[in-house]
Amino acid sequence: MTTKAWCALVAAVMISVVFIHSCSGDRDLAAPALIEADDITPHIAELSSDSYFGRMPFGPGDQKTVDYLVDACQKMGLQPGNGDSYTQSVPMIEITSTPTSDMEIVTPAGTETYEFGSDYVIHCQKAVDEVQIEDAQLVFCGYGIVDDKIKWNDYGDIDMRDKIAVVLVNDPGYGGEDSTFFKGDIMTYYGRWTYKYEEADRQGAKGLLIIHETSSAGYPWFVVESSWTGAQLGLEKESVQNGADIKGWMHLDMAKDLFAKSNLDLSQLIKEAREPGFEPVLMDATVTTSLSNSYKRDESDNVIAVLPGKTNPSEYILYSAHWDHIGIGKLVDGDSIYNGALDNASGTSSLLAIAENFIEQGSNADRSIAFVWVTAEEQGLLGSEYYALHPTIPINDIVANINIDGCNPNGPMKDFQIVGIGHSEMDDIATEELAKQDRYVLPDQEPEKGYFFRSDHFNFAKVGIPALFGEGGYDHVEYGKEYGKKKKEKYTAQNYHAPSDEYDPEAWDMGGVIQDAQLYYNVGWRLANSQEWPQWKPTSEFRRQNTLKD
Ligand SMILES: [Zn+2]
Numbered sequence: 001m002t003t004k005a006w007c008a009l010v011a012a013v014m015i016s017v018v019f020i021h022s023c024s025g026d027r028d029l030a031a032p033a034l035i036e037a038d039d040i041t042p043h044i045a046e047l048s049s050d051s052y053f054g055r056m057p058f059g060p061g062d063q064k065t066v067d068y069l070v071d072a073c074q075k076m077g078l079q080p081g082n083g084d085s086y087t088q089s090v091p092m093i094e095i096t097s098t099p100t101s102d103m104e105i106v107t108p109a110g111t112e113t114y115e116f117g118s119d120y121v122i123h124c125q126k127a128v129d130e131v132q133i134e135d136a137q138l139v140f141c142g143y144g145i146v147d148d149k150i151k152w153n154d155y156g157d158i159d160m161r162d163k164i165a166v167v168l169v170n171d172p173g174y175g176g177e178d179s180t181f182f183k184g185d186i187m188t189y190y191g192r193w194t195y196k197y198e199e200a201d202r203q204g205a206k207g208l209l210i211i212h213e214t215s216s217a218g219y220p221w222f223v224v225e226s227s228w229t230g231a232q233l234g235l236e237k238e239s240v241q242n243g244a245d246i247k248g249w250m251h252l253d254m255a256k257d258l259f260a261k262s263n264l265d266l267s268q269l270i271k272e273a274r275e276p277g278f279e280p281v282l283m284d285a286t287v288t289t290s291l292s293n294s295y296k297r298d299e300s301d302n303v304i305a306v307l308p309g310k311t312n313p314s315e316y317i318l319y320s321a322h323w324d325h326i327g328i329g330k331l332v333d334g335d336s337i338y339n340g341a342l343d344n345a346s347g348t349s350s351l352l353a354i355a356e357n358f359i360e361q362g363s364n365a366d367r368s369i370a371f372v373w374v375t376a377e378e379q380g381l382l383g384s385e386y387y388a389l390h391p392t393i394p395i396n397d398i399v400a401n402i403n404i405d406g407c408n409p410n411g412p413m414k415d416f417q418i419v420g421i422g423h424s425e426m427d428d429i430a431t432e433e434l435a436k437q438d439r440y441v442l443p444d445q446e447p448e449k450g451y452f453f454r455s456d457h458f459n460f461a462k463v464g465i466p467a468l469f470g471e472g473g474y475d476h477v478e479y480g481k482e483y484g485k486k487k488k489e490k491y492t493a494q495n496y497h498a499p500s501d502e503y504d505p506e507a508w509d510m511g512g513v514i515q516d517a518q519l520y521y522n523v524g525w526r527l528a529n530s531q532e533w534p535q536w537k538p539t540s541e542f543r544r545q546n547t548l549k550d
Contacts, residue, residue: 056327408472
């Protein structure tokens with residue numbers, strides 16, 4: 001970190017100390033503890049080192065990571081959060097699909113062979129030994145959305161049992177003029193691949209292929225390739241027995257080639273798919289391909305620890321961060337360990353620092369604080385989904401969730417981005433706490449990428465817990481907005497889900513990491529010492545399921 005950055009940080013911290021000191025007269029509410037780089041950095045360096053092998057659940061770094069976190073919780077003096085245990089077993093099935101042939105597609109133009117990896121990726125989410133797809137017809141199903149509530153049906157009446165759906169990524173509102181139509185550029189849940197997978201299963205389709213497009217997906221093809229090759233984890237659900245045989249993605253170039261050879265105009269079809277009343281198109285194309293599948297059932301762990309409240313111990317502030325990453329994968333520049341330093345050793349470590357600072361505060365807060373390090377986020381938010389389905393604390397006793405997934409390594413910022421802003425009063429609380437840090441709120445900068453659905457707070461929001469999920473900032477205290485933006489873009493293009501997401505003491509400016517950890521701490525500290533129950537905004541699609549605390 002530069003000296004100037006340090007000065008700016010110290011100045012920001014001073015402002016917050018002065019402010020908090022001046023308004024803390026009504027009770028013995030000491031100023032929140034001050035988080036320091038040394039509280040966080042050693043954990044990041046450790047958890048993102050090669051000896052954790054990229055922290056893949058079931059992988060060689062799984063138990064080691066869980067042990068590290070449990071040990072840290074014990075040493076700090078946090079209490080076990082699951083009965084007398086610090087861990088919660090999350091039963092999962094790990095499936096590795098290996099292509100046994102390329103993909104052959106017969107169109108009026110002849111037979112074309114497409115190559116696994118560069119043209120498409122497919123996998124099977126079922127507990128079967130092999131999958132044979134023979135001459136299955138492709139159907140273009142628009143955005144793959146079916147919902148009576150919004151009178152939308154991209155699958156029409158087609159019996160999909162022996163057919164493969166080809167769908168677009170994102171939703172029909174993306175790129176349009178009307179901000180009320182599928183929320184315009186803001187990605188709705190219908191735009192997420194998870195939704196499209198779920199819908200294909202509901203439709204009984206034999207398979208699903210999503211056409212990748214970088215701006216609509218929010219990430220380049222290599223992320224698809226690295227995320228969807230190799231072992232995939234899932235919770236034990238219905239679809240493990242009855243879901244589609246193949247699911248996956250095709251490269252935009254493959255889609256263009258395939259549609260042209262099938263005598264279809266892809267860009268025209270995309271236009272039509274954005275209009276109400278779109279009808280699926282049976283393509284003059286049949287696909288043949290095969291996979292061999294190996295699967296095993298195993299368990300990974302959520303780590304849960306609690307700091308009991310002094311006066312209202314049955315009410316909880318729930319902090320979360322996923323400890324897992326994507327393990328070992330394709331070799332890039334001589335490196336195959338996907339260390340996930342930013343994603344999410346940084347959040348995991350920030351949570352340890354926040355817990356430690358709550359303890360060093362000396363006197364516990366009024367409400368209890370729960371810290372949950374969830375597993376298998378990268379595989380579809382599985383650990384948090386399991387936790388939300390099997391909570392160790394009654395869901396309605398959880399006041400709020402603060403989720404950390406990736407910290408800002410680019411130095412202290414004047415702003416802070418709230419992802420999916422507008423859902424709940426958590427945003428207002430964060431805004432007030434940011435003002436105390438002399439920072440301003442930046443609305444979601446990339447609402448089209450659907451980040452609100454892409455980390456663990458989404459599973460907590462689904463069951464009604466208001467959540468705060470932020471993403472550092474762009475407006476660097478010293479170097480301004482362009483600097484922050486360039487740094488973020490560089491990370492997304494080069495390091496996100498790549499072996500180069502590594503901890504580099506030279507390149508990382510911890511000023512931003514501390515600043516954000518302090519914010520999360522302050523928001524939690526404030527809620528933990530109040531009677532506040534942050535509410536959902538009326539426009540949000542999320543609500544408390546039990547209206548008692550609404
Ligand atoms: Zn992450």
